[in-house]
Amino acid sequence: MQFLVLTERYQDRFTEDDFAAVIPGETEHVRQLHADNVVRNIWLRGDTRGAAFIIEAATLAEAEAVVAEFPLSRKDMSDFRIIPLQPYGGFGPR
Numbered sequence: 001m002q003f004l005v006l007t008e009r010y011q012d013r014f015t016e017d018d019f020a021a022v023i024p025g026e027t028e029h030v031r032q033l034h035a036d037n038v039v040r041n042i043w044l045r046g047d048t049r050g051a052a053f054i055i056e057a058a059t060l061a062e063a064e065a066v067v068a069e070f071p072l073s074r075k076d077m078s079d080f081r082i083i084p085l086q087p088y089g090g091f092g093p094r
Contacts, residue, residue, distance in 0.1 A: 001056070002040070003063040004083040007072070008050040014077050025071040038066060050078065060084055 009019060033039040033055070042053035057063035063082050072078040 002085045006081045
């Protein structure tokens with residue numbers, strides 16, 4: 001099952017220096033999850049400081065566990081919104 005994850009940094013609680021100290025670990029974590037086929041795609045958001053990405057997980061609980069391990073999540077420096085995705089039926093047989 002795929003999940004869309006939208007993140008937004010808590011810029012009102014942390015400085016850019018605070019984020020700069022955590023981002024290298026966050027980047028490495030994403031690289032490993034991508035290599036493990038957990039993170040499928042990732043983009044930086046154009047509307048705010050954060051990211052949007054697709055993850056593979058069997059259940060919502062598993063997706064939540066994946067998200068909980070991100071450095072920005074562990075340090076409560078960013079909001080992580082997890083949205084379950086369902087197949088689009090418009091391309092199937094009529």
